[in-house]
Amino acid sequence: MTTGVRRRMGVEERRQQLIGVALELFSQRSPDDVSIDEIATAAGISRPLVYHYFPGKLSLYEAALKRAADDLSDRFVEAREGPLGTRLLRVMRRYFDFVDDHGPGFAALMRGGPAVGSSATNALIDSVRQAAYDQILSHLRVEKPPARLELVIRSWISLAESTALIWLDGRRIPRGELEVQLVHDFAALAAVSAAHDEEMAALLRHMLRDEPHDGPFTDLAARLIALAS
Numbered sequence: 001m002t003t004g005v006r007r008r009m010g011v012e013e014r015r016q017q018l019i020g021v022a023l024e025l026f027s028q029r030s031p032d033d034v035s036i037d038e039i040a041t042a043a044g045i046s047r048p049l050v051y052h053y054f055p056g057k058l059s060l061y062e063a064a065l066k067r068a069a070d071d072l073s074d075r076f077v078e079a080r081e082g083p084l085g086t087r088l089l090r091v092m093r094r095y096f097d098f099v100d101d102h103g104p105g106f107a108a109l110m111r112g113g114p115a116v117g118s119s120a121t122n123a124l125i126d127s128v129r130q131a132a133y134d135q136i137l138s139h140l141r142v143e144k145p146p147a148r149l150e151l152v153i154r155s156w157i158s159l160a161e162s163t164a165l166i167w168l169d170g171r172r173i174p175r176g177e178l179e180v181q182l183v184h185d186f187a188a189l190a191a192v193s194a195a196h197d198e199e200m201a202a203l204l205r206h207m208l209r210d211e212p213h214d215g216p217f218t219d220l221a222a223r224l225i226a227l228a229s
Contacts, residue, residue, distance in 0.1 A: 011053070014045075014053055015053050015054075015063070017043060018039065018043055018050060018053055018054065018060065019060070019063045019064050019067055020067075021039055021042045021043045022034070022039050022060050022061070022063075022064040023064040023067055023068060023102075023105070024042070025038060025039060025042060026061070026064055026102075026104070026105035026108070027101060027102040027103070027104065027105050028104060029104050030104050030105070030107070030108040031057075031061050031105060031108050032108065034057075035057075036050055036051070036056075036057055036060075039057075039060070062120045062121060062124075064105075065109065065121060065124050066124055068102060068105065069124040069125070069127060069128050071098065072095075072098050072128050073127065073128050073131035073132070075091065075094040075095050075097070075098055076091055076094075076095070076131055076132045076135040076136075077135060078090055078091050078135065078139070080138065080139055080141075083210050083211050083212055083215050083217075084139055084140070084207050084210075084211070084217070085183055085187070085211055085215045085216040085217040085218075086212075086215055086216070087139060088139075088182075088183045088186060088216070089179060089180065089183050089216055091135075092160070092179040092180075092182050092183060093179055095160065095164070096164065096167075096175055096178070096179055099164045099167070099168065100175070103168050106164065106165075106168070107165060107168050109121075109125070110161060110165055129154075129157055132157050132160075133150075133153055133154060133157060136153045136156075137153070140203065140207070142203070146197075146199050146200070148193045148196070148197050148199070148200050149193070149200060149203065151193070152186075152189045152190050152193050152200075155189060156182075156185060156186050156189055159182070159185055160182055163178055163181075163182060180216055180219075183216040183217075184216060184217075184219075184220040187207075187216075187217045187220050188220070190203070190204050190207065191204060
């Protein structure tokens with residue numbers, strides 16, 4: 001008869017395990033409500049051993065947040081193929097997949113959690129926003145964005161964050177409708193800017209040039225025309 005022997009984890013392997021356990025717990029409840037004791041129990045180790053790898057919950061929270069931030073940034077990566085509206089819709093679906101899976105942690109981060117206000121946390125949040133910004137510029141094939149385009153993109157990223165937070169508070173609007181609405185919002189912000197600036201107008205015409213009849217941008221135009229008729 002053989003007996004099972006628990007394999008001893010290396011330092012980095014144990015750290016990664018604790019980060020994964022913490023991220024899972026933070027995904028279910030606000031990080032403020034998760035104790036080190038719970039993290040230790042879920043990882044199958046003692047409380048003092050958690051402190052051996054992390055000085056405290058704040059450092060563990062920041063490490064978990066770093067993994068989540070990398071994951072969220074990856075959601076904005078999309079091949080530059082096909083109509084822009086369709087690409088943005090795929091991005092929004094992946095974005096809301098993340099929000100759906102990590103709701104309490106996402107809300108705590110954006111509304112105020114144990115690490116909010118720290119330089120490390122702010123840098124991680126900004127890195128996600130910058131990754132999203134860079135990806136949108138890449139899809140528009142713009143290397144040096146004019147001021148109005150930067151305003152449009154960064155405003156839209158903030159709108160996506162706010163929309164996700166409102167949706168988490170009761171989920172009163174179907175998620176799929178919000179994903180489409182956010183794509184429409186991007187086109188609407190660009191259109192308003194184009195009405196004031198010829199450079200943005202040229203960019204908008206380029207955006208719409210390859211849009212199919214059943215694409216989200218074309219759908220928005222049809223809805224607006226119906227409202228005006």
